[in-house]
Amino acid sequence: MNPQMPRSSKIEPSRFVVAVPESAILRDALDHARAMVKSAGHEVVSPRLPPEEWGDLTTRIDILVLTPRGRFPVALMKKAGRLRSIVFPTIGVDPLDVKTATLAGIAVGHGAPAESVYSMAEATVMLIASLMHRVAEKQTVLMNGSWREPLVLGRMLRGKTVGLVGFGRIGRAVAELLAPWQVRILVADPAVTDADLDATAVPLTNLLRESDVVSLHMTLTGASRSLIGRDELALMKPGAVIVNTSRGALIDEDALADALQAGRLGGAAVDVFAIEPLPAESRLRHCANAILTPHNAGHTVELMRALTESLIDNLHDLLAGNPPRHLYNQEVAANWQGRFGSAAPKLHTTVDR
Structure with a gap:
């Protein structure tokens, strides 16, 4: 336990205080969460002020639901002596300093369904x-009143080399879905030395030089920030394409715009950006060979339904005195169980899920 974070040895509340934020995109999941917690007899708060202005609420919260656009600074984690868990409805937990949360004995839950x-x-x-x-360029031709522009020819994916930078759950799923396309798959991931799924592990520089398609699937850390900069883009094959559905700050966006506008790269698809929403002055907006989506390319009806279910599962477990079912920081489990295990207020024998 970090000595800078004094926390009581055993916390047994008479009832939980659960903070649930507002979010337009995740409204359905958060509404269900509020209803479930209230039906179990616990207190729900939805603070509208920044966390720094919560006052003594910080010391009262037992469970905090946090969205990807939310935050809970380290300084407040040190003050939140009752806080047993921070739960994200989404799979990503980027706004949180997970290392500090783990040292403080806080279980971090997230939405990790297959969807x-x-x-x-x-x-x-x-x-x-x-x-x-080249679907976007062909659509532009049509929308501009032309028809069958002979110079806008695509290329088959079959038989090409696809480089996956990062080989976690999503990277592996991409490799799985690409298998019928008969592509050669290269993987660059510091945690992977012998990639499976008929993929070959290589250094990042080799992957960039050999791939017709580069797709990013890394989390954002100090080491991965600006992972793909001007020098890395220069290593890519002329005409190669790059996809970023992971984290915006992985790519130097100005360098990417230069490569696209110069015609050195064949195209880019970007769903995530260093600054969101994407500023109006972003040069990427003026790249004809770019597909840009507002950080929702993977949003589906099925996903939103599954995120709601995962959030309810996590909260249900926490209200019953157990760690969240989808525990992100597994290393906290033993310490957490000793401090909070079964320390749940017995307000209701069942919880409406």
């Missing part, structure tokens, strides 16, 4: 195929 993986993987493959076949 989170395969919705994004399907969208990635769709974007890859769209780039190879």
Whole structure:
């Protein structure tokens, strides 16, 4: 336990205080969460002020639901002596300092259903195929009043080399979905030395030089920020395409715009950006060979339904005195169980799920 974070040895509340934020995109999941927690007799708060202005609420919260656009600074984690868990409805937990949360004995839950993986993987493959076949440029020709522009020819994906930078759950799902296309798959991932799914692990520089398609599937860390900069883009084959459905700050966007506008790269599909919403002055908006989506390429009806179910499952477990079912920081489990296990207020014998 970090000595800077004094926390009581055993916390047994008479009832939980659960903070649930507002979010337009995740409204359905969050509404269900509020209803479920209230039906179990617990207190729900939905603070509208920044966390720094919560006052003594910070010291009262037992469970905090956090969205990808939310935040809970380290300084507040140190003050939140009752906080047992921070739960994300989504698979990503980027706004949170997970290392500090783990040191503080806080269980981090997230939404990790199969739909989170395969919705994004399907969208990635769709974007890859769209780039190879120059769908956006062909649509532009049509919308401009022309027909069958002979110079706008696509390329088949079959038989090409696809480089996956990052080989976690989504990267592996992309490789799985690409198998029928008969592509050669290269993988660059510091955690992978012997890639499966008929993929070959190589250094990033080799992957960039050899791939017709580069697709990014890395989390954002200090080491991965600006992973693909001007020098890395220069290593790519002339006419190659790049897809980023992972984290915006992985790519130097100005360098990418230069490569696209110079015609050195065949195209790019970008669903995530260093600054969101994408600024009006972004040069990527003026790249004819770019497909840009507003960080929702993988959003599906099935995904939103599954995220709601995952959030309810996580909260249900926490209200019953157990760690969240979809636990992100597994290393906290033993410490958490000793401090919070079964320390659940007995307000209701069942919880409406």
